[in-house]
Amino acid sequence: MSEAFRSETALLNGEEVEIAPLVVIDLYKLIEGDRTEAQRLLESCENDGFFYLNLQGPHPSSKILNDQDALLEVMRNYFAQPEEVKEEDNIESMTDGFKPVGKFAGVKRNSRDCYETLRVSYKNVIEKSASMPPTVATHLPLFHDFVSTSHFITQTILTRLSDAMDLEGLARFENSHRSERSSTTTLVLLHYPENYDNANSGHNKHTDIQLLSPVKKSRSWLWVQPRPGHAVINVGDSLRFLSGKRFKSCLHRVFPTTDGYQTESRYSIAYFLRPESTAEFEDTEGRAVSAKAWHDEKYVVYTQPHHKQDLSTMLTGGMERILSN
Template sequence: MPIKDSIVVSSTLPTLRLDLLRAGDDAESKRLLGACRTQGFFYLDLTSDAILCRQWKDMLGVMKQYFEQPLEVKMQDAYGSDNHGYEPMGTEEGPKPKTRDGYESLKISRREFLKGSTDLSTSVEAHSSFFFDFMRTAHDITLMILERLSTSLDLKGSSRFEAYHADPGPSFSTLGLLRYPKHSDKTPTSVGHNKHTDVGSLTFLLAAQWGLQFLSPETKRWEFLEPRSGHAVINVGDSLRFPSNGELASVVHRVVPLRTTQEEDRYSIAYFLRLNDDVRFTDLKGKTWTAKGWHDFKFDVFKSPSTLDPSKQFLTGMMEENDLLVGSGNNIVVAS
């Protein structure tokens, strides 16, 4: 899709190769660490894995079939859960004043994967093995990335990042399938996804349409991330930033239409790797949380950040407080 010159597109995000990381290439592992320390986001070139690229294409077909169903059918999968089942649009505050979020989602938890079955509707149950195969691949890739980071940081034994994610957990790791419906309303009441940092350790994202922005730690401005065929976008979450004592960057991001309106349906596939529930870490204010406690509180904040998080500490993972972008440690580096 051609874009206007006035739209800021990131030109600094690094691209890493899945095949080199899988092979344990030392130079690529060092580049990985550098990306996670600075931008907190990077592209991952998946083109060496034909099976995964085909899974992405097939997953889009299954998603479209599911989301095209009548709302009353999809609501049969609505359990009011942050990690399991269907969620309609408008359950959270949106990225613009007086708006709600503009996406619907279907989530399948790693708990269901480990159990080998899902309690969702027949249309989901029929594709459960397909979803589980994709989850297995995404989980293995994100764990492998943690292993490369642990080795590059010379972490040992139980202090290695992957040790916090050992099966059977439990954890809130989740596959999220999201659809942002197109609209022509110049002043929509439901739009995009509010700014935030991710709750978990790593997010593995596949999206073929524009919409994802991050608040660049380098340029200190909102920049769109170009969707690239055959490439995932990987980003660091709070539950990797805090255990690394702020060395790895969990960066603020959001989803907004490229232009005033959402001109086409936007589909994204996200695997959220999260710590085991009982893992403890200390945030940058010195408060100790369990992974489950941080997850539960932050998802409450998502629904009503203006009420539960007026200082903007939690929604943005203490990376942005009172409209200030915060660097590692306690250094405030720029007003946003």
């Protein structure tokens, strides 16, 4: 199914909200090398920077939908543990371990975030590192399958984008994301716990560091509606920079729809495919910077209070400035 999802509004907790009109890209067609679908993929990255990816179809990667359900159950059990148990997995790493609620800036001015995460790097899963959290080690076959399939899917997207742009050699996107090279590629499990405080909410507006949610367009926030059997894919800063800023990196945030109150626990799974650590590109300020340096600098910006974030274009990857013009 390769059509735009055309619903315009929806009732969400009694409030009418505008739905982001995402294009639907078919993974099976990309795997099969369909040139028309690759062109549609390219156009969606150039025009919007985000799209639905239909994961259903007669291909082995569709197994990720079943793995997703199993992983969600693991997440529920993990995040239900006492805080002191989860803190044992907090190793202050940018790519692995537990992140507690409140580490980053929140959506509201002078607030902190209201979500916790468990991060598992591609490297540690593939190499079966002994330093993985007990929950990951216990369910390693599941994590390995999910990470491997996510990696294949995102690499397929890169390959088809390179094909559609007629890129060759080292200019091809997949050649900046070689699996055997060191990178900060990470699987992130996110939990937005029930919260009636309203002081701290959600995840502040930002663009993502990696390759490839509500999206800012036409100066208003739109709701990205979850769709069964589909993933929401967005272009991150790195791919935008590697494309010579030809692609859009979508500005998005996570925020409860009920006056800032999180009335029930929410869970999401994100796979961040990032370039090799030594890959270089030109950033928003015209600097030549490595992928690792950009990742580490932006991670620090996430932790800063809003008045410090305002001094840099890094949080939004320069996209807020572009959208305001």
